[in-house]
Amino acid sequence: MSTHLDKIDLHIIRLLQKDGRITNLQLSTEVGLSPAPTLERVRKLENNGYxxxxxxxxxxxxxxFGIKTFIQITVNLNLPDSRNNFIRKISEIDEVVECYHVTGESDFLLKVIVRDMHAFEVLVLEKFSKIEEINHQASMMVISTVKKNAVLPMDAG
Known part of the structure; x- marks a missing residue:
């Protein structure tokens, strides 16, 4: 990702984040280019990993899927290769839709989505309990989502 992005590239990214199904014709109109160079820019952004x-x-x-939970995990550092083993095991659990290695009191922050409380119970008691690398976990149930934005703050300083 060494390519320099200009204002048009950033505008394309912003528009595609808002609507990934926008047609190339609509996209080219929005950014002020003809369709061919617009498509070429999109392909470059894809090929360069943006x-x-x-x-x-x-x-x-x-x-x-009625239950969304964030779970803070602390791993047992006394076990050999505990972080990598935890990452490998947690990656195999479909209900864990996101996993972040974080700073602070915990080592990882998981985003978990399940259908109901029974499914959450099964996840914790039957799946997480088998991961010996977990030293401590703390769950935070989501009551409601106040803000969720899939668009990066491209214009923020």
């Missing part, structure tokens, strides 16, 4: 992929933003609740 745009990693395109996804549908689905409604978790409409699909029956």
């Amino acid at each position: 745009i990693k992929s395109y996804h549908a933003n689905v409604n978790e609740e409409a699909l029956g």
Whole structure:
């Protein structure tokens, strides 16, 4: 990702973050270029790793996923290769949709999405309990989402 991004590249990224299904014609109109150079810029952004992929933003609740939880995890550093073993094991659990290695009192922050409390219980008691690298965990249930923005703050200083 050594390519320098100009204002048009940043504008393209901003627009694609808001609507990944925008047509190349609409995109070219928005950025003030003809379709061919716009498509070329999008391809360069993809090839240089600035745009990693395109996804549908689905409604978790409409699909029956009613419980969203953040879980702080502290790993047992006395076990050999505990961090890497934890990462490998947690990566195999589908309900863990995001995992961050963080600073502070915990080592990792997980974002977990499950259908209901029973599914959360199964996750904690049957899956997490088998991960010996977990020394401590603390769960925070999401009551409601106040702000969720998939668009990076490109204009923020």
